[in-house]
Every structure is written in structure tokens, then in C-alpha cells.
Amino acid sequence: MSRLSDILVIGGGAIGGAIAWSLVKRGLTVTLVEAGRIGRGASWAAAGVLAPDWSGHDPSALTVMAEAGLAAWPDWVAELEDRTGLGLSFRRDGLLNVWVDPDAPHLPHDLATEPLPPAAGQRLSAAEARELEPALTGPILGGALAPADAQVDNPRLAPALIRAAADQGLRVLLDTPVTALLGSGGVCRGVRTASGTEIAAGAVVLAAGAWSGPLAASSGIHLPIEPWRGQMLAFDTPARPFRHIVFCGELVLIPRPHGPLLVGTTLEHVGFDSRVTLAGLHQILARVERIVPGLGDLPLARTWAGLRPGTPDNLPYLGSIPGWDGLYVAAGHGRKGIILAPITGELMARLILDHDLDPMLEPCLPQRVID
Numbered sequence: 443m444s445r446l447s448d449i450l451v452i453g454g455g456a457i458g459g460a461i462a463w464s465l466v467k468r469g470l471t472v473t474l475v476e477a478g479r480i481g482r483g484a485s486w487a488a489a490g491v492l493a494p495d496w497s498g499h500d501p502s503a504l505t506v507m508a509e510a511g512l513a514a515w516p517d518w519v520a521e522l523e524d525r526t527g528l529g530l531s532f533r534r535d536g537l538l539n540v541w542v543d544p545d546a547p548h549l550p551h552d553l554a555t556e557p558l559p560p561a562a563g564q565r566l567s568a569a570e571a572r573e574l575e576p577a578l579t580g581p582i583l584g585g586a587l588a589p590a591d592a593q594v595d596n597p598r599l600a601p602a603l604i605r606a607a608a609d610q611g612l613r614v615l616l617d618t619p620v621t622a623l624l625g626s627g628g629v630c631r632g633v634r635t636a637s638g639t640e641i642a643a644g645a646v647v648l649a650a651g652a653w654s655g656p657l658a659a660s661s662g663i664h665l666p667i668e669p670w671r672g673q674m675l676a677f678d679t680p681a682r683p684f685r686h687i688v689f690c691g692e693l694v695l696i697p698r699p700h701g702p703l704l705v706g707t708t709l710e711h712v713g714f715d716s717r718v719t720l721a722g723l724h725q726i727l728a729r730v731e732r733i734v735p736g737l738g739d740l741p742l743a744r745t746w747a748g749l750r751p752g753t754p755d756n757l758p759y760l761g762s763i764p765g766w767d768g769l770y771v772a773a774g775h776g777r778k779g780i781i782l783a784p785i786t787g788e789l790m791a792r793l794i795l796d797h798d799l800d801p802m803l804e805p806c807l808p809q810r811v812i813d
């Protein structure tokens with residue numbers, strides 16, 4: 443077993459990519475090991491919305507971190523685009539959150555009547571919401587506008603991160619599933635891959651999204667991360683039907699600048715099954731028809747689904763694994779992994795390199811589930 447790197451990162455999604463890029467920028471030698479291709483997990487399937495808290499239901503620690511993530515995005519993506527020449531279409535379109543029925547089970551219960559959390563933006567009447575988005579002809583009751591919320595072409599994110607990091611020395615192993623974390627005497631010494639090869643490293647970062655739980659379990663570490671399936675579809679539209687990203691409960695409509703209208707999403711607990719179902723599409727379309735009757739008549743461009751890495755308390759696991767020196771985890775970002783990618787990369791690099799535990803990481807430390 444030869445020691446190749448200071449740090450080995452498991453997983454080539456937005457989170458593994460962001461951490462790898464942060465580490466190589468600080469001069470470390472890093473190897474990233476990916477089971478398949480780069481960025482084909484949740485980071486590809488996502489809606490690409492950068493909104494700190496559109497539901498009003500997130501834990502405050504998550505919203506604080508997501509606000510820091512959104513603040514970091516403009517400079518971070520500018521540097522990424524500059525270094526790679528890849529366009530990621532970061533745009534501050536703003537997010538319009540509308541509600542239709544206070545009794546609807548998916549409605550954030552307090553958004554319609556109580557003071558809005560700051561991240562939700564400024565309250566609007568139904569008429570004001572319709573003035574902003576005339577296509578909303580359904581029976582909406584009101585809305586809230588968060589003008590600083592943004593969108594990004596998320597399928598390009600992980601490939602851009604890996605390209606930028608590789609230009610600065612990252613070594614990438616594709617089609618290489620990690621099957622075990624190697625440890626002795628309470629110290630993590632590397633990983634074993636499906637071919638039986640052992641790769642040594644000074645430290646290991648587990649960033650395998652929804653798959654992090656089973657991988658940790660195979661080495662006796664209990665890390666409750668559950669796949670939450672989300673289905674999406676895209677309509678071909680002759681013109682951009684909305685100026686803003688529009689949310690209504692679980693429904694999200696994202697007008698891509700030059701492309702289709704993306705529509706999502708479901709939240710399903712069906713294990714590691716990332717197939718699209720008619721029931722899922724039906725659920726999305728029924729919600730669309732409530733606020734934009736007739737939108738479902740547009741030609742369907744494509745459908746897809748992905749697996750969010752969900753945790754029981756809706757907070758990611760970020761930090762070192764108790765009892766395993768040199769083993770870190772950055773997984774469980776749920777519905778927020780795209781907005782959280784820059785801040786996760788930065789805070790994890792500072793933790794690993796400088797042992798600097800930012801206060802934002804404290805609620806996310808994995809010891810809350812590991813004795």
C-alpha cells in the first residue's frame with residue numbers, strides 16, 4: 443500500500459469537488475476517487491436553485507450556512523469560470539414564493555400569515571405576485587419575493603470543479619468504487635476499492651452523497667443518511683414564461699436563461715431507486731396545473747430523477763469521525779448541496795488543514811449521531 447496523497451476524497455459530486463478544489467488551492471496533494479463518472483449523482487439531477495430557505499422550515503443552522511453559501515457563490519463561480527473557461531450561468535433572477543391554500547399539506551404553514559423569516563424575502567399580495575409573473579393565473583393567495591436568490595447550471599458544476607482542481611494537481615480515479623475505509627489503532631490510513639486495491643492517504647474525506655451511509659456502515663460507522671428521491675421534468679418553451687424562479691410548496695419552476703423550463707420536484711423515500719415514475723410526474727403536473735393552468739400542454743423535453751443525501755435532522759454531517767483519526771465526512775446536504783458547495787469546501791479545508799472549527803460547523807458535527 444503506497445501513500446499517494448495527503449488527502450483522499452471519496453465522491454466526485456459538487457461536495458467532493460468543492461472540497462478537493464479548496465484543498466489543492468492550499469497546496470495539498472489530493473486524490474479524488476469516484477465510483478462512476480464525475481458529477482452524475484444528485485449534483486447533476488438538482489434544480490440548481492440557490493435560495494437559503496424557501497420553505498421556512500429548515501433548521502436555523504442550515505439557513506445560516508446556506509446564507510453564507512449564497513454570499514460566497516458570486517466570487518467562487520467567477521473564479522471557477524475563469525480557471526476552466528466553462529460557463530455555469532449563475533444568475534440572480536430572484537425567487538418568488540407563492541401560496542394557494544393555507545390548508546394544503548405542502549404549504550409552509552406560517553408563511554401565509556406570520557412574519558416572514560428574513561431569508562424568505564418581502565411579502566407580496568396576490569395582485570403584486572401576479573404583476574411580477576402574469577403567467578400565474580391560478581388561485582394564488584399571496585407571495586414573497588427574495589430578489590437575491592439565484593440559479594446555476596448545476597450539471598456543469600462538479601465537472602468544472604474537478605477540471606479546476608485537476609489543473610492545480612488533483613489526481614482523479616474514475617470508475618473506482620470505494621468498498622471500505624481502512625483503519626488501524628483508531629487511525630484511518632486509506633481506502634480499499636472494488637478491485638481490491640488499497641490506496642493510502644494521510645486523511646480521507648467521505649463525500650459520497652447518499653451513498654456515504656452504506657459505505658460508512660461497511661466499516662462499522664453508523665451515519666444515518668437516507669436517499670431522498672427527487673423527480674424533475676423539463677418543458678420546451680417558445681419564450682421564457684417566468685422572469686423569476688417560482689416556488690409553491692414542493693413545486694419549483696426554474697426558467698433557464700436560454701433553455702427549457704425545469705419543473706420539480708418530489709420527495710420520496712424509496713431507497714436507492716433513481717428511476718422516474720408516472721406517479722411522480724403526475725404529482726408534479728397536478729401542482730403545476732394549480733398555479734399555471736395549461737402549462738402541462740407544453741411539449742415535454744425530458745424527465746429525470748436523483749437521490750438527495752438526506753439526514754434525520756436535515757443538517758449535513760461535516761467534520762471528523764470520532765474514533766477514527768484522519769477520517770472526515772462531508773455528506774447529507776439534503777436539498778441544499780448546490781448552494782452549500784462553496785461554503786462546505788472552504789470550511790472543510792480550514793478544518794482539515796488548520797484544525798479551525800468554524801462555529802457554523804458545530805451543529806453539523808457527526809458526533810451528534812456517533813457515540
Ligand SMILES: Cc1cc2nc3c(=O)[nH]c(=O)nc-3n(C[C@H](O)[C@H](O)[C@H](O)COP(=O)(O)OP(=O)(O)OC[C@H]3O[C@@H](n4cnc5c(N)ncnc54)[C@H](O)[C@@H]3O)c2cc1C
Pocket residue numbers: 452453454455456457458475476477478479480481482483484485486487488489490491492618619620621649650651652653654657671672673674706707747748749750751772773774775776777778779780781782
Ligand atoms: C431533484 C433534486 C433537486 C435538487 N435541487 C437542489 C437545488 O435546487 N439546490 C440545492 O442547493 N440542492 C438541490 N438538490 C440537492 C443537491 O443536489 C445535493 O444536496 C448535492 O448534489 C449533494 O452533493 P454530493 O456531492 O454530496 O452528492 P452527489 O452529487 O450524489 O455525489 C456523490 C458522488 O459520490 C459517488 N460515490 C458514491 N459511492 C461511492 C463509492 N463507494 N466510491 C466512490 N464514489 C462514490 C457517486 O457516484 C457520486 O458521483 C437537489 C437534489 C435533487 C435530487
